[in-house]
Structures are given as C-alpha cells and as structure tokens.
Amino acid sequence: MKTIVFHADDLGMCHAANTAFAKIAAYGITRCGSVMVPCPWFPELASLARENPAWDIGVHLTLTSEWNSCRWGPISTQNTASGMMDSEGYFWRSTADAIKHVDPVFARAEMRAQIDRALAAGIDVTHLDSHMGTAFSPVLMQTYVDLAIEYRVPAFITHIVESAWPFSQYGAERTAAMRAAVTTAQQAGLPIFSGMGYEPLDEPDNRLEQYVSGLAATTDGLTHFLYHPAMAGDELTAIAPDHEAREGDLAVFTDPNFQIALQKAGVSLTGYRELRDAYRART
Numbered sequence: 001m002k003t004i005v006f007h008a009d010d011l012g013m014c015h016a017a018n019t020a021f022a023k024i025a026a027y028g029i030t031r032c033g034s035v036m037v038p039c040p041w042f043p044e045l046a047s048l049a050r051e052n053p054a055w056d057i058g059v060h061l062t063l064t065s066e067w068n069s070c071r072w073g074p075i076s077t078q079n080t081a082s083g084m085m086d087s088e089g090y091f092w093r094s095t096a097d098a099i100k101h102v103d104p105v106f107a108r109a110e111m112r113a114q115i116d117r118a119l120a121a122g123i124d125v126t127h128l129d130s131h132m133g134t135a136f137s138p139v140l141m142q143t144y145v146d147l148a149i150e151y152r153v154p155a156f157i158t159h160i161v162e163s164a165w166p167f168s169q170y171g172a173e174r175t176a177a178m179r180a181a182v183t184t185a186q187q188a189g190l191p192i193f194s195g196m197g198y199e200p201l202d203e204p205d206n207r208l209e210q211y212v213s214g215l216a217a218t219t220d221g222l223t224h225f226l227y228h229p230a231m232a233g234d235e236l237t238a239i240a241p242d243h244e245a246r247e248g249d250l251a252v253f254t255d256p257n258f259q260i261a262l263q264k265a266g267v268s269l270t271g272y273r274e275l276r277d278a279y280r281a282r283t
Contacts, residue, residue, distance in 0.1 A: 002218050002267045004197070005275075006253070007129070007156075007226045008033030009060060012042040014070065016236040020229040020250040022048060025055055027254045029262070032271040034060035034129050037114040038072040038091075046121035056271040058127035058153070059118050061111050061144070063098050063134040065091035070239045074106075076113035082106035099137045108143045111135070115151060127272035129156035129224075138177040145181045149188045152283070154275045156224050157185050158193045189283045191275050194221025200245075201228060207248030208255060215265045222270075229253060 008021050012035040025031040035045045035057055049057050063084060065071045071090040074082065083101035084091060092098040118125050128148050130136055135144040148155035159182065186192055197218055199210040214225070230236050230246035237243050252258050262269070 002220055002223065002265070003270055004215075004218065004223045004225050004267050005032060005270055005272060006030040007224055007272075009129075009226050009228050010131070010230075011035040011057070011060070012037065012039045012045040014039075014230065014235055014239055015041050015044065016230040016233055016239075017041070017228075017246075018045050018048060020231045020246075021045075022052075023231075024229055024250065024253045025052065029253055029259060030056075030269070030271070032056040032058075032126075032273075034058035034127070035118065035123070036060045036062045036072075036131060037117050038062050038075050040070070040072065042117075043121070046118070046123055049124075050122040053124065056126050056273040057118075057123050058129060058272055059115050059125055060129055060131045061114060061135050062131040063091055063102065063107060063110065063140075064093065064095055064132045066093050066132065067239050074110050074113075075117060076110040077106060079106070082110075084110060095132045095134045095137070098134050099139060102139070104139050104143065107140055108147075111143065111147055115147065125151065125153060126276045127154045127156065136178070138174040141178050141181040142184065145185045145188075145190070148185070148190055152276075152280055154191050154272055154279055155185070156193065156196075157182055157190065158196055158224070189279060191222065191279060193224045195219055195223050197223050197225035198227065199249075201242040202245070204242070204244035204248050207245065207252050208258060208261075211252050211258060212261045215261060215267060218267070227253065 010017050011021055011033045018041055021033055049055050073090040074084050083103045086092050197214050227249045228246045229250040232247045
C-alpha cells in the first residue's frame with residue numbers, strides 16, 4: 001500500500017509561507033509541515049501553531065540561507081570558529097559550502113537550539129527534517145539521528161538508495177557513514193521512509209498535473225512528499241525567484257481536483273504526529 005505524508009517545507013521563512021500553510025491546513029488535505037526557526041517569520045508561525053494545536057509541525061533544521069534579499073543566521077552563536085557563517089554573518093548559501101566549513105560540534109549545538117526554541121515557543125514538535133538536505137551530509141547525519149532519538153521524535157530518514165536523492169552526490173565511503181546512521185535509527189525504532197516525492201521548483205507550469213503524476217510514481221510503503229506553498233504577493237516575489245512554483249503548490253493543495261486525484265490513486269494519508277505517537281508508544 002502507498003502511504004504518503006504530504007509535508008510543507010519552509011514555514012516561517014516568510015509571511016507568505018505561513019498564510020499559505022494556514023489556508024491549506026483549513027482546507028484539510030494535510031496539516032503537516034516544518035518551520036525554519038532562525039527565519040524572521042518564525043514567531044508568527046509559532047503563534048499560529050499554538051492557536052491550532054491539531055497542526056503537525058516539525059523543525060526544518062536550518063544551516064543554510066540561500067536567498068539574496070532575505071537572509072538568516074545561527075541562533076546559538078556568532079563565533080566565526082563555528083564555520084556556520086559566511087563573510088556577511090549569515091548561514092552559507094549552499095549545502096556544499098555549509099558542509100565544507102562547518103564545525104560539527106557547533107552544528108549540533110545549533111540544531112539543538114532550534115529544536116529547543118520551537119518547544120519553548122509552544123510548538124508541539126512532531127518531527128525533524130532538514131532544509132536543503134544539509135543535515136543528511138555524512139558529517140552531520142549521525143547527529144541528526146541522535147537528536148531525533150533524544151527528543152523522541154521521528155526524523156525524515158529514507159532507506160539508503162545510492163541512486164536516489166539526496167545520496168547520489170556522495171561516494172561509497174560517505175554513503176557508508178550515512179548507512180550507519182540509518183542503522184542507528186532503525187535500531188532505535190524510528191520510522192524509516194521508503195522514499196521521497198517532490199516536484200521541482202524550477203518547473204512552475206502545470207503543477208496539478210505534476211503532482212498527479214507524482215502520485216502515480218510513488219512506490220508502496222511510506223513516502224515523504226514535500227512541497228513549498230506560499231501566497232502570491234510582493235513579499236514572495238522579492239524573496240524567491242521560484243515564487244511561481246510555490247504559488248502553484250498552494251493552488252494544488254487547495255484544489256478539489258487534487259482531492260479527487262488522491263481518492264482515485266487509492267493512497268493512504270498520514271502525518272508525522274501519528275508516526276511520533278506510535279513511536280513513543282512502543283519505545
């Protein structure tokens with residue numbers, strides 16, 4: 001059977017992302033997503049989550065800051081020895097640069113600080129995942145898994161398939177390190193996903209058709225299917241060159257035709273809250 005967690009990425013990044021998610025959650029297909037704690041609109045998302053306790057909100061562990069006009073940096077330190085900041089004092093723009101420069105000890109402290117801030121803000125954290133896949137790197141993935149075990153929440157982790165994103169960029173030695181982290185997760189009883197689905201943000205046209213095709217392409221088992229909804233407007237346009245795809249994602253997840261497509265596909269929907277509660281019940 002195909003079981004899908006539809007997951008809204010980049011909450012808290014901007015007001016447009018938060019308002020889009022609120023609209024989708026009210027529509028009812030999914031209430032699952034994760035928040036970027038260092039970002040400027042995190043407080044608004046935290047307030048909305050407190051007002052809507054049924055929302056299924058995780059921490060989108062953030063160690064990169066990719067845009068030009070809206071940027072963010074660490075909340076745990078301003079120490080340049082951390083390797084987490086570029087010459088402007090923000091997180092590095094790319095995952096490659098973040099991993100090249102980061103001190104894993106400082107990265108662990110930063111990820112912990114982001115989880116703790118979300119909890120302190122009243123968010124009932126249901127899971128962890130990683131912005132731009134940075135925590136999936138070999139030097140950080142064991143920490144990523146360790147934090148999930150410590151906080152007793154699922155993390156987005158897939159079975160290691162060398163030909164599939166995000167592991168294809170790594171060689172055999174690095175893949176072995178990630179495989180060891182996945183083994184740790186399995187031994188701890190964390191849920192392991194069969195795969196991941198997403199539609200590219202550089203292909204904004206025909207988003208509904210893309211998602212319907214994506215449903216057909218998912219395999220049996222548990223799939224984390226991410227998307228990036230945001231409300232159209234000057235704010236989003238100024239921040240994100242891929243704004244049209246993000247606007248399209250909002251349209252898809254509030255489209256009755258997509259709900260019909262889900263019914264025809266015969267998929268089962270779940271969320272991280274259900275996965276977390278089941279994990280905690282058996283451990």
